[in-house]
Amino acid sequence: MGKLLVKERAVVVPGEQIAEGMDYLPAQGAYRKDDMILAGRLGLLTVDGRAVKIISLSGRYAPRRNDVIIGKVIDVMMSGWRMEINCAYSAMLSMKDATSDFIARGADLTQFFNLGDVVVAKIVNVTSQKLVDLSTKGPGLRKLYGGRLIYVNCNKVPRIIGKQGSMVSLIKNATGCKIIVGQNGVIWISGEPAQEVIAIETIKKIEEESHVSGLTDRITEFLEKTCGKFPRQEQQPFEGEQQMDGQGPMDEEQQQNE
Amino acid sequence: MAYTKRLDGRGMKEFRPIVAKAGVIKNADGSGYFKIGNTVAYAAVYGPRELHPKFLQDPSTGILRCNYNMMPFSGMGNRVKPGQNRRAKEISMVTEKALLPVVDLREFPNAVVDVFIELPQTDAGSRCAGICAASIALADAGIPMKDLVSAVSVGTVDGTIVVDLDYLEEAYECEQGVADIPIAYIPSTQEISLLQMDGEITKDMLVEALKIGEEACKEIIEIQKRALKEKYSVSGEGNE
Numbered sequence: 001m002g003k004l005l006v007k008e009r010a011v012v013v014p015g016e017q018i019a020e021g022m023d024y025l026p027a028q029g030a031y032r033k034d035d036m037i038l039a040g041r042l043g044l045l046t047v048d049g050r051a052v053k054i055i056s057l058s059g060r061y062a063p064r065r066n067d068v069i070i071g072k073v074i075d076v077m078m079s080g081w082r083m084e085i086n087c088a089y090s091a092m093l094s095m096k097d098a099t100s101d102f103i104a105r106g107a108d109l110t111q112f113f114n115l116g117d118v119v120v121a122k123i124v125n126v127t128s129q130k131l132v133d134l135s136t137k138g139p140g141l142r143k144l145y146g147g148r149l150i151y152v153n154c155n156k157v158p159r160i161i162g163k164q165g166s167m168v169s170l171i172k173n174a175t176g177c178k179i180i181v182g183q184n185g186v187i188w189i190s191g192e193p194a195q196e197v198i199a200i201e202t203i204k205k206i207e208e209e210s211h212v213s214g215l216t217d218r219i220t221e222f223l224e225k226t227c228g229k230f231p232r233q234e235q236q237p238f239e240g241e242q243q244m245d246g247q248g249p250m251d252e253e254q255q256q257n258e
Numbered sequence: 259m260a261y262t263k264r265l266d267g268r269g270m271k272e273f274r275p276i277v278a279k280a281g282v283i284k285n286a287d288g289s290g291y292f293k294i295g296n297t298v299a300y301a302a303v304y305g306p307r308e309l310h311p312k313f314l315q316d317p318s319t320g321i322l323r324c325n326y327n328m329m330p331f332s333g334m335g336n337r338v339k340p341g342q343n344r345r346a347k348e349i350s351m352v353t354e355k356a357l358l359p360v361v362d363l364r365e366f367p368n369a370v371v372d373v374f375i376e377l378p379q380t381d382a383g384s385r386c387a388g389i390c391a392a393s394i395a396l397a398d399a400g401i402p403m404k405d406l407v408s409a410v411s412v413g414t415v416d417g418t419i420v421v422d423l424d425y426l427e428e429a430y431e432c433e434q435g436v437a438d439i440p441i442a443y444i445p446s447t448q449e450i451s452l453l454q455m456d457g458e459i460t461k462d463m464l465v466e467a468l469k470i471g472e473e474a475c476k477e478i479i480e481i482q483k484r485a486l487k488e489k490y491s492v493s494g495e496g497n498e
Binding site (some may be wrong): 015038 | 287305306307308320362365367369397398399404445446479483487490
């Protein structure tokens with residue numbers, strides 16, 4: 001009979017023996033050696049039925065289809081733009097995925113996106129050779145003006161967004177900033193300078209303390225202390241950004257990690 | 259006279275006191291610290307990231323690039339001259355080959371994982387300390403790997419087998435001479451991924467020494483695992 005050698009939700013390190021026997025199956029991040037299942041990376045052990053998988057706690061962003069990310073234009077090409085997306089590979093935004101407008105042959109593409117522009121985009125495809133294709137067609141996908149960018153550990157993004165985007169709307173309500181969180185660990189913040197600083201502080205706090213329980217309460221307390229009482233709004237997805245972070249791929253990510 | 263008592267009073271199969279830590283360099287994607295006796299190694303891992311120049315890229319897998327460096331003020335100033343030289347290049351190369359069997363970079367075609375190993379203080383066994391630190395750093399960086407690698411040197415001093423020679427032992431002058439054999443060991447597959455030697459040793463003693471070295475490595479790997487768990491353990495609890 002198969003036996004689990006490590007407690008569920010424990011931290012495992014590469015090479016650690018996780019389970020014995022053929023009853024368990026190695027999934028993402030684990031591998032089988034003879035009748036043992038060993039950890040293939042550092043992370044948090046989760047058991048889903050018979051499948052044993054390891055959720056990563058560290059590491060660079062790995063591009064995945066349908067992720068909404070924030071990128072920066074690094075090159076303007078013949079029929080599209082090359083973007084830096086905070087990972088080992090740059091991504092391609094081609095003209096047909098960028099806009100529905102008619103673009104004449106030989107038109108100057110910098111009128112849409114210029115070098116250094118910051119863009120919210122969705123990953124439409126990732127090939128085995130890690131060629132990444134982006135799209136800016138869709139709700140909330142657009143060029144960003146002003147504001148500032150911060151970089152966080154992409155494995156903490158689900159914590160920063162919170163269930164159904166609860167955490168990020170908490171910060172938005174308290175600081176009055178517009179915030180967009182990209183799955184690649186890039187966050188765009190725009191608002192009053194003093195409030196922006198508070199938002200950044202809060203996000204850094206979440207990143208550091210994401211593992212300690214009662215996170216939402218502590219963050220609420222922290223925000224009340226720094227911003228004073230703020231109207232605790234129910235979720236009202238009326239703004240583009242707000243809709244976005246509580247939707248689709250981020251939600252899925254959230255559920256996976258809960 | 260045979261070597262019956264070690265110069266620093268350790269047991270023959272005893273390695274020097276070890277301190278290991280993970281996540282000591284905040285800017286890096288992963289980092290490790292490994293101190294064994296007076297030898298101190300820091301390792302920082304960056305990547306996977308884009309690899310330039312382009313001709314180095316491998317479309318079938320990511321590559322691992324190690325850089326071993328003794329800091330200018332490390333060592334005792336008498337034997338090994340620190341800095342980029344033939345010796346440092348060779349050690350960078352063997353470190354890379356010692357770590358390569360465990361890391362799996364097929365998920366990162368055309369990319370590179372850079373490992374920088376710096377030694378602020380050395381007292382023999384620096385390549386082994388470097389490998390141990392690098393293996394902690396790679397795991398900390400979330401790189402897919404089959405296992406951790408641990409390394410230690412074994413050898414003979416005047417005909418006696420010892421583990422983890424320090425500089426005084428390495429330079430010990432005696433009738434039968436000294437053999438110094440750094441090894442790196444992968445516990446899950448029981449493979450040796452680094453084997454070098456300075457000096458002379460008989461076949462029987464070599465086999466015996468390797469067996470003792472493997473045992474020492476198994477103990478060291480536990481220390482490395484503990485270092486990694488210490489950094490992350492809190493996140494295991496109360497995450498719900």
